[in-house]
Amino acid sequence: MQFEKLTTSHKISTEIVTAIKNKLLDGSLKNGDKLPTEAEMVEQLGVSRTPVREAIKVLESIGVIQIKRGEGMYITNNPSHFSLNPLIFSLIMHSNNTEKLVEFRQHFEILIINMIRAKWSLEKVKKIEEVYLSQVERLKPELSPEELAMIDLEFHYAVLDATENAFVIEIGKTIYELYKPKMIAAKQSSNIEQTLKTHKAYLDLLLQKDLVVSEKQIDEMIEYNQEWLEKD
Template identity: 60%
Template sequence: MIEKVEPLQKKGTMSTRIVNIIKENLIKGHLKAGDKLPKESELMDILGVSRTPLREAIKVLESIGIVEIRRGEGMFITKENSPGGLNPLIFSLILHRENIHSLIEFRQQFEVLMISILKTKASFNIAKIESVYNSQINRMEKKLTPEELVEIDLEFHYTVMEETENPFVIEIGKTIYEIIKPHMIHFKDKKNIERTLKTHKLYLDVLKGEKEFQPNETARNLIKNNEEMIDFSIKNYR
């Protein structure tokens, strides 16, 4: 059962503090998958908060699959997600989603991690990844909307991610891509189609062993590439 805490101080948003308390209770094992949460009025008393920030926090927890609301029954910790080591990172990514340049840095190190995992696997479907890349060459046309081009762009990254067959990588990766997607409006400049395909070709060449894999250099190049595209979007379309 969730621990009673001292009234929350006004540091950061109150709803964020509430989310962090739920996270800490999951980590400590005070809350487990399938547990029923106290009623709203009881949670307000336990946490020392008002109704509005509590409801905001519950919406966040529900949106990322941590809390499940069942009509007529109450609020529950979902059984599908593990309350162990993975969720705190997912929480952190979401709560700090506005720090876009740090997110880019983390994303590209994460991409290098995926390459490393695939390079150490006995086998993976490189033909599938190459097929997605080749289809992008034909499908990424200038007449498409930026939103359509982003979806095609991410198909490549999702395919690489799925080939790791690592559930931690897949869940974290999906969260990263969903958070960063709204910032990927660089396709408003159609010149970035060529740039994106060049980046994907680098991935493919490294995975095929046609280009030497140097993790630090690869990460630096990818971070620079993505920062320039995001900076372009911020300067020109905001």
């Protein structure tokens, strides 16, 4: 596999992702194909090592690239059901705009709340509550950032499933895949109390099926997520 040199004024790591996306979409790259080494990509693309690493990190985090120690980088043989979806690549192009990503996610979650309420059942909400109660027991300071992030996401995946809408579930999982690397970077044991507090507030909104979600609540959700997501 050979890549052409980049000539662009856009974010270089984004352009590298685009180059790989285009080769996947036109069939030049297929599941299981081996990619050039990091050094070879630097030379072929005519860029520095840093944006190549950034692009690889993004593609690995969403399951497009699999790195096999001692062997190299491969297009995954077993992609998740959304890994090669054009939607995920389109959103990657904008994922460096943290403010807009946070804003979209929180308004998207208000949509989710309203959808669950439209076909509200105590059984659905109880399933989400079970996940929350499990988190109360399992979120411990000694866990790694990766473990903290994955347990955190279980709550949001349970909320997505409660919509029983394939479009919402697909888009929601895509958004969380974009979020996950930054969540892992930001996760600390000191965040546990705030995470549980936020999830409890979310659960309370679902339990009160007739309560109107206020703009103040939306703003508070956006502000909290932006604060921790933008931490170095």
